[in-house]
Structures are given as C-alpha cells and as structure tokens.
Amino acid sequence: MSVMGWIALFSCAAWVWLLLGQGLFWRTDQRLPPGSAEPERWPSVAVVVPARDEAGVLPVSLPSLLGQDYPGRAEVVLVDDGSTDGTGDVARALARAADRARRPGGGGLPLTVVSPGPPEPGWTGKLWAVRHGVGAVRAREGGAPEFLLLTDADIAHAPDSLRRLVAAAEAHRLDLVSQMARLRVSGCWERLVVPAFVYFFCQLYPFRRINRGVGRTAAAAGGCVLLRAEAAGRAGVPEAIRDAVIDDVALARAVRRAGGRIWLGLAEHVDSVRPYPRLADLWGMVARSAYAQLRHSAALLALTVAGLALVYLAPPVCLAAGLAGAGGASSAGGGGAAAVAAWAGGAAWVLMAGTYAPMLRYYRQPLWQAALLPLTAGLYLLMTVDSAVRHHRGRGAAWKGRTYPAPAPRAAADR
Template identity: 50%
Template sequence: MSSLTLGLLGATLLSLLIWLVLLLFWGQFWRTDQRLRGTPPTRWPSIAVVIPARNEAAVIATSVRSLLQQNYGGDLHLILVDDQSDDGTTDIAQQTAINLGKQAQLTIVRGTPLPKGWSGKLWALSQGIEVAAEVAPDYLLLTDADIAHDPQNLSQLVAHACTHHCALVSLMVKLRCQSLWEKLLIPAFVFFFAKLYPFRWVNDPQRATAAAAGGCILIETTALEKIGGIACIRDALIDDCSLAKAVKSAGYRIWLGLTSSTVSLRAYTTLDSIWQMVARTAYTQLSYSPLLLLGTVIGMTMVYLLAPISLVTGLVLHQVALAGVGASVWLLMAIAYTPIVRFYGLAWPWALTLPLIAVLYTLMTLDSARRHWQGRGGAWKGRVYP
C-alpha cells in the first residue's frame, strides 16, 4: 500500500470516528422524535398571530384560511403586515377572511418603509407586534405567509408550552418535497440544521444551544418584552435562531421540534431556487469568517466525501481495507440520514445520496461567501442587506 493510500486510509478512519461520535454523542440529532406533547390548559390563553407578507399572493389565501379555521378555545386575532407588496396580497387575504365570515379577526397593517438597521421581515414583525399590543395577548404566534397550519396546531403549541413551561415553542414545519431537487436537497436541509442545532440540546435548559424555525414560533408576550422586544435582533438575517438565543439566554425554557401536519407551501422546483435560499444566509452562519469557511470546506470533505472516495479507490486498487472502511463510513452516514428521509416519505436509497448533497451544499456556502465579498450577500425579495 502506497503512502498516499495509507494517508487516505488514515483520514477515512478519522471520518469513521467522527461519525461514531456524531451518532452516539451528538444529541441524537439524527432522530425525528421531538414532537409536540402536552395537556390542554384549564384556560386557553389569548393569541395574536403576526404574519409578515411581501408579495405572497400565491399562498396567502391558504395560509390565512388555515389560521382562521383553527380549532382553538381561546381568543385569536390575525395581524397581517403588508411589507410593501405589489401583487394584491392584502386584497386576497381580506377576501379570504370575508368569505369565512371572520373579517373581524383579521387586521391588515400597511407596512412603512424599511428603516436603516432593520431586516425586512423583522421590521414587519415589529409593526405587527406593536398593533398586537392593543389587544394585550398572552402569546404571539410569529409565522410566515407561506405556511398552512394544521387545524390543531395552535392548540398543540399552547398545550406544549403550558405543560412544559416553555416561553418559546417552535416547529420546523414540513417543507415541500415533491420535485426531484426537493427530494434530493430538502430533507438534507433539515438534517444539517439538526446537526448544527441538535433539537434535544435546544430543548435541554441545562445546555446553551438555542434555535428556532422562523415559520412557526409561539412566544410568551412577557418573555419577548423582557428581552427588549423584537428590536433586540433587528438586524439579524438568521432571525429565528437569534430570537431563540435571546430568549434562552434570559433564563427561559425553549423548545424546538418537527411536525408532519403543518406544512410549507413554498415550492423549490429548481436547483437555483434552493441555492438562493441557502446562499442567502450560509456565510452569515459562519460569522463571515474566512477561517470558518475554510474549516467548513475541510470538514465537509472529511465527513461526507472521503467515504465514497475511499470506497472507489479501494475497489480500483484492490485495497480491501480501504474499500471496507469507506463502505463502513458511507453506511453510517446513510443510517444517520435515513430517519429524516423516511420522515419525508422517501425510499431508503435516497439516504445514500448524502455525499452528493454535501458537495452541493458546500458549493452553496462558497457562493454565499462570494456574494458577501461582492456586497450582495443578504439579497432577498428585492432587498440587499449589508
């Protein structure tokens, strides 16, 4: 065996060790068992739902309808903040409420121009929360305009929050997974997120790990006020995790889990659409650090790419040990990836695609850094954030 082959074998053995650590000691991130569980409270608290919407005509009717038809026992009011849409988003939302005979439960706020130092979504949320204060709700539900909520979603969120004394409860809603590119990349998006923020660690009050999913966040109004309101994260591009960190750092308990019944309506039918979503904030996640970027590229290569390289090289060179270690690592990563693949209703062979997926996500991260260096790293819905 040549020195080059020995070096590859040693590196792949290290990859094997990394996967054993990830599977056994990294918060069981690969499992999909963090689900809402709670007992209905004796009194259902009041809720104000704040929905920032910017050009969401294609999905807003479904979203608003799902919220107005919630099976919820407490007071519920929707506040839609029109973030300068030009596609009739608010007219569709208003007509949806009228058709249901629930126009009194919907307030539409015309958003004002974005001030310096704010991201668009957070400024819209801030305006909605200010209007919500007039009805003094016990909780706020911060949700996106492209989410279809299960009729029981609010009841389950509140029951979990009350039972487990959580100030913030968030759901990673089930993302659309129908097109070829969605099947290849969307389950992996959740998988990588969970590896970065293991849900069990997020839900453990003894650990500092904090995260949330911005599509569905239930938060106690008093907790939000204590951390300084939404203004405390006004310029955050990864606003959901920033909010969760602020809440947990203030001593409150938070919870993050999965749901299969509340779903995202956003379609990602092309590679470019998913690429744009990831590249918008990937380099932000690395704190705009070239060193962290380099470490990420090396780490992704070590963790995900050495296995197939070693397997193929071992087979070609008839090096049984090298091929065997490569196959073992690939099997371990497929085992880790299988639960989320099954959660999205895909056949198990999709779990074998993780090395290819890792290559694509690494390229997206590199592109995110390139955009940042060119001064357009935070581009989203017609806006560019510094």
C-alpha cells in the first residue's frame, strides 16, 4: 500500500465518522419550533443592540426591530459604542420616521439610544456595550425585563420574529433561544465562502447535540439570542464572559453551566444585511477570531491545519494522483495501490460533497458548488494560519479600530 493510498483511506474513514458520528451536523432541519403555543401572558422584553459605526446598515435593520408585532411590553435599546459615523443620530432619525409612519393604535417598539463610553480594561467592546444596555433596562421604573433579545446591528428581523422567539422559549421552557441568521450570499466570494462558514460552525457545534442537552457542547449565534433575564443573572453574564472574543459561544456555555436550557437553530426570517463583497472582507471576518477559537494554542493550530489538509484537501489530491498513477502503471500490469488511492479519495470527496449539499440548499445555491468545498476549505486553512500570524504580530481579534489580546487566565469561581 502506498502512502497516498493510506492517506486516502484515512480521509475516507474520517468522512464516514463525520457523516454518522458527529451529531448529524450536516442536516439543516433544526429550525425554530413552529406553532409553539402562545403564552397566556406575554413577558416583557428588552432588545439590546450594540452598534459601532453601523450607520450604513441601520436603515435596513433597525426598522425591522422597531416594527415588531409583539403583544407584550417591549423596547429597543441601541448602544452607540463610540461610533464616529453618526450611528446614534441615524438611529434616532429612523425611530422618528417609524413613529410618523405608524398607524394610530398600531404596534411597534420604542427606541432609546445610550452611549457607554470607552470599555474598561478586560472588556471587549461588544460585551461592554451589552453590559451598558442591560444595565439601562434593568434600571427602568417599570421593572427589569423578563427576557433580553441580544441582536447585532446588521440583523434584520421579520415582523413576528420576537413573538416567535418568546413563544418558543415559553412553550419549551428554554433559557436561551438562538437563531443563526441567514448571511448574505450575493457576490461570487460570498457564495463560495459564506455557506461553508455556517457548515463549519455546524460541524464544530452540532445543533442537534446542543439542543438535546447531552454532553458539554454548547453554542449560540450572536446575531440573534433571546435570553431569559433570570438565567443571565444565574450565569453572571455579561460580566462572566467580559473578555470573550467569541462571545456567543461563551454566553451559551455560561448559561449551560448555570443549569440553563439552550436551543440553537438555523433562521428562516432573520437575515444579516452586512455585505462582504470582496474576499478581503470575508478573510478579515474569519481571521479575526479563528485563532481565538483555538485558544491561541500553537499545538491546536498545527493539529487543525493537519486535520483540514487530511479531511478536505487530501480527497481530490488522492483521486487525481491515483488516477494518474493507475494510468501510468497499467502498461506494467500494476497500479493496485494507485487504484486504492483513487477510489478512496473519490469516495471521501463524494461524502464531503454530500454533507455540504443540504447547507447549499438552505442558502439556495446550486448543488454543483459542493464539489468546490476542498477549495473553500483551503482558503479557511490559510485564514486560520493568518489569524495566528496576526495575533503574534499584535493585530489579532481586530474589529473597527480595536484589538483584543488573548484573555488572561481567571480563577474557576470568576469563570
């Protein structure tokens, strides 16, 4: 058996295991439970939107929050986190326009814009903004809200989004309900990279495993998180995760550790409106947090690079090399080892494409793009390496003018 043949067999075996043993991560049927019974009393909700230099996307996203059809008491708090592009003024103007357009007696949520000032040492900007927004609504005279909807400034919601989230949380007694917003896929680079981004996230954090509550797997999608306020208090968030770069996963883990029930699924009517027209834009999005996902460990980086190469890059290489070797050896009457490399590499590539097809269908992309997953995985491998390089050059986890170092170790009681 040749080395190429063994690599192909290992890759094929890895894909068989991923297909059957990784929580059926490739399925896209984890959606917000439909038809959840509406509660007899609708709990109060505060929608907290951290925003830093988001004037460009707010005209698309913020009206969708202000126009929510929610039967209970609810409000929107936009936290202007040191913006220099007039984010707060744009938000106020949109709120005034929504008030003028609203029919007498119609629905809609009021807006408050607050500014927290620069983050204190040890806080990421987003979590500092969330802390300030949550503190503002907890100090209301009418009492603290029962739920918090944490949503990013680039996320647009269908008019019944909040209603459906709360109904699901109440009907199924969930402490955290999160939806992975459907990201934009307009340009060629978005079509190539974005579905794979969600696919890889599902592979790392299988939604079915999270939602069954077995094991230690926990994650959320930061663009849309409905959090029971009482569960947030038990988990000590956001203070307990104040330095987390991947804050959504850290939030879900904190809630799970505190005994909370969490649910994560793909969204139907919650969409990101942020454009990523160039490869550089997508590259920055991934490289910003990839090394943080690996806990800033050089050993984990090396294992990740080797794993990506074996699982995603090896199948097409082994298929091509096997076919070439089989053709060259046929005249000599050999070629058995080359044939093994070819069929095992081809089988692994077919399994890979088959697991990717449901995500492409969810993003309404042609299924032939599944064959390009090795190319996309190669890009992600380079993005991950670049994330580590940026970190060691002091430019890791950079976002809108801020750079965050690796979190300092904390005592277990503080975590």
